[in-house]
Amino acid sequence: MKYIDGGVCAPKGFKAAGVHCGIRSKDINKKDLALIVSDEMCAAAAVYTQNKVKGAPIAVTREHLRDGKAKAIVCNSGNANTCAPNGVEIAEKTCELTAKHIGADPADIIVCSTGVIGEELLMEPFEKGMPPLVKALSYEGGTMTAEAIMTTDTVSKECAVEFELDGKICRIGAAAKGSGMINPNMATMLSFITTDAAISAGMLQKALSEDIKDSYNQISVDGDTSTNDTVAIMANGMAGNREIAAEGTAFETFCRALNMVTEVLAKKLAADGEGATKLIECQVKGAPDKQTARILSKSVISSDLLKSAMFGEDANWGRVLCALGYAQADFSADDISVEMGSAKGIVKVCEHSALYPHSEEEAAEILSEKEIQIYVDLNQGKESAAAWGCDLTYDYVKINGDYRS
Amino acid sequence: MKYIDGGVCAPKGFKAAGVHCGIRSKDINKKDLALIVSDEMCAAAAVYTQNKVKGAPIAVTREHLRDGKAKAIVCNSGNANTCAPNGVEIAEKTCELTAKHIGADPADIIVCSTGVIGEELLMEPFEKGMPPLVKALSYEGGTMTAEAIMTTDTVSKECAVEFELDGKICRIGAAAKGSGMINPNMATMLSFITTDAAISAGMLQKALSEDIKDSYNQISVDGDTSTNDTVAIMANGMAGNREIAAEGTAFETFCRALNMVTEVLAKKLAADGEGATKLIECQVKGAPDKQTARILSKSVISSDLLKSAMFGEDANWGRVLCALGYAQADFSADDISVEMGSAKGIVKVCEHSALYPHSEEEAAEILSEKEIQIYVDLNQGKESAAAWGCDLTYDYVKINGDYRS
Structure with missing residues (x-):
């Protein structure tokens, strides 16, 4: 192919x-x-x-x-x-x-x-x-x-x-x-x-x-x-x-x-989202079933808090865990790992659902790219899925609030 | 009391x-x-x-x-x-x-x-x-x-x-x-x-x-x-x-x-939402049951599109219908009326799920207030509920994206 x-x-x-x-x-x-x-x-x-x-x-x-x-x-x-x-x-x-x-x-x-x-x-x-x-x-x-x-x-x-x-x-x-x-x-x-x-x-x-x-x-x-x-x-x-x-x-x-x-x-649709400056991909693996992986990855890329953090180029892994936690899916949130990556490299930011020591400068450098990957491992199964979104920016608000001016 | x-x-x-x-x-x-x-x-x-x-x-x-x-x-x-x-x-x-x-x-x-x-x-x-x-x-x-x-x-x-x-x-x-x-x-x-x-x-x-x-x-x-x-x-x-x-x-x-x-x-919590300049209340009536009214009113005040429109003081009733339509609730979307109001008055913008002729200037004047009401009538039952949110503003993005600067 x-x-x-x-x-x-x-x-x-x-x-x-x-x-x-x-x-x-x-x-x-x-x-x-x-x-x-x-x-x-x-x-x-x-x-x-x-x-x-x-x-x-x-x-x-x-x-x-x-x-x-x-x-x-x-x-x-x-x-x-x-x-x-x-x-x-x-x-x-x-x-x-x-x-x-x-x-x-x-x-x-x-x-x-x-x-x-x-x-x-x-x-x-x-x-x-x-x-x-x-x-x-x-x-x-x-x-x-x-x-x-x-x-x-x-x-x-x-x-x-x-x-x-x-x-x-x-x-x-x-x-x-x-x-x-x-x-x-x-x-x-x-x-x-x-x-x-x-x-x-x-x-x-x-x-x-x-x-x-x-x-x-x-x-x-x-x-x-x-x-x-x-x-x-x-x-x-x-x-x-x-x-x-x-x-x-x-x-x-x-x-x-x-x-x-x-x-x-x-x-391409996600990357061209209104006002977007970054494409955000979330890959969830280690899920108990496929549908759970889909729901969780989509919950992460849909979070306004996470989207704003990506716009600010901040490796705010707490918002990733938060968005996983409130998703309507059945899974255990006890042993989650999170890595963030881009063309500039990959940094682990969370292990066993807690802070994994990392350099914030390195993370910010990685997040300065236009395409960001968020890798989530639930450590409880073999299924995986991905979802795509974009950052939340001033321009999203401008396009949708100010369009008359 | x-x-x-x-x-x-x-x-x-x-x-x-x-x-x-x-x-x-x-x-x-x-x-x-x-x-x-x-x-x-x-x-x-x-x-x-x-x-x-x-x-x-x-x-x-x-x-x-x-x-x-x-x-x-x-x-x-x-x-x-x-x-x-x-x-x-x-x-x-x-x-x-x-x-x-x-x-x-x-x-x-x-x-x-x-x-x-x-x-x-x-x-x-x-x-x-x-x-x-x-x-x-x-x-x-x-x-x-x-x-x-x-x-x-x-x-x-x-x-x-x-x-x-x-x-x-x-x-x-x-x-x-x-x-x-x-x-x-x-x-x-x-x-x-x-x-x-x-x-x-x-x-x-x-x-x-x-x-x-x-x-x-x-x-x-x-x-x-x-x-x-x-x-x-x-x-x-x-x-x-x-x-x-x-x-x-x-x-x-x-x-x-x-x-x-x-x-x-x-x-008070909704009005003090991050970056908010307006409190938005959605009242849904004519619902077949209470839970449907709750879900629908909350769907309206949760829509980023509607929230952005309120920031822009635009009576964008299409976004209200859209947010009602994708809510996870069982109702008919065929005969919906929408009015928007504030201390400055009330204007009907939608009837029978279609445009109700109104003055856009009058609507914008009403939406210039700090507390906005969106009245939805589903015309299919006797239950009602309300939900409260706020507009989506540049400052929301700023607070959540730029907080390090």
Whole structure:
């Protein structure tokens, strides 16, 4: 397996594009409409936000994916189409418009929106933007699409990987956005994944649902789960492998490849968190079970106290223990070790749940880097997991409090 | 029922004091040792942090309260005695020392610590400080004690109330600290409550355990549950009422009085949250059950996004809906109304889970006050609850990230 270029267009038979259509009326240089189209019909699956307040596009996409098939993804930024008038109708019309222009059935379109909530999303920009969008579709359009779904993300985020199934070269590509904020509302995590591997819709859903437990669900910028989060995956089978229709070696290979892509994007999302100056990774090992390791690592990177300490480049291990201790998980807190690391080295700061003598200067030097690792050993089992977040900075408060000024 | 002065010394027969004994070696003007002593033996109860990493004093206090009796509370600030060498031994010695000086049994002493974790708490300052502390004990010492338990709290916090049982005047008094931070570690919420009402230890525990669900457990500054949180209550019976030994009118009266005190202190803690410029109250009504109302109101005041918006004085109702939606509770999000208010008025911003047309200028004017109310109506039941938090500000990040500079 190896990383390759191309994002969502790395797999065979996927075209993509992004244009400015006018949903963001104030900034004509910012793309606000993205489209990904497969040459062949795809097996498709998705996972959605757990928020009870859901964007209207989620209801429509869920209905369209009932048959496990899709041909394209259309996504606008600048308006979340959430708690807004005629939301479902607008999302359905967007699918009809897209389908008409690419020659597909509206029921085979996945639709997503991200941006302001509570404001009506109008059809006019879609109608104006669809012809140039479809015209711009290209087998090299991955980056265009990744850019068009950005809100306050500071960089576009894509990733692709190549691997082999039955002697056939397969690829998985993806774009993601999020942990940015859109004036004046909320962050949305979106990720669109494409693959030319042949895999049934059922196994695709299974792979995706498992994968997010160790990738997108293990990141946090501010603990606020958006109303529009969606991860969608389409598999067009054009790599020519035997369709993966059950568990086994091929499915495991596919899942490993998928995780190679999603983990990279999850880290990119965390590193681009609002106001962030540092990516913080917490690895928990020695856990009694996998889920406990996941919960504990995520609790550490979610702690405002720990995040503030990382911004201050202070090896405040007490806050790590505190965040482990209040996590909703069943474990013993009696024999915890903590190390902190970066490209500058690793320092042990806690052993047997107590201070491990260390140089504060050395620790501060290690924490001066842009990527920080916090290694936790619970010393009570064999399972491990990781989670990714960012530091809490003045700019987070500024972006989310002062955005009008 | 009415509010009165005196804090923990408002009830009959409670003396209190606070001195500087040297645990905070750097600031000789900051009191760091507090003592509350009852003239008579008390029924006593306590609730503790749910954090798995617990301060050593909690283990000792829990053991001492096994018989439901206590005579005094001793508490130091400046060192949490958590993840520190010989923690339990030090906490026990502190009880022995206190008991010797006030003429009591060590097993009748409640001991608490708040401050730095991971550093050894030495006995020497206690030995030096106990004689002047005991000498300073006074029936007017409530404020001294409230000051001695402060860490980075900017104001001391106390409250007392007077009520009648069987024609006898009874009082409940309390001191609290927290939502402040101690260099270099974590926030601790402590509250000590005294009463001269006669009530059995069992009913006292029941009253306290119920009460905190609507008071201290409904506040959040940063979502980080400390290792040392403790709320302890002592009832010496000196008011002369018939002992409350079962549920009934007297117990209900006692619980109402207790809540009058704890709700005031809970609000004071939230308002004095690190870096806070505003107290934010969220009232949820129309809920299908009480627990749902509690969870939802707390989710709103805990959202970093909403907290940042309040700092920016922006009526960002989408963030309120978002925080309701991701709360772990079972309710319908289809017909939610939201109003925001302050001393300057009330403005409706959301109805039927969608935008309710309003003036943004009027809303901003209302949010310019120091105490903000967010009124949520779920329109699906008769239960209600409230929670209290504060805004998220540059200073929160500064206090927790930059404290070394």
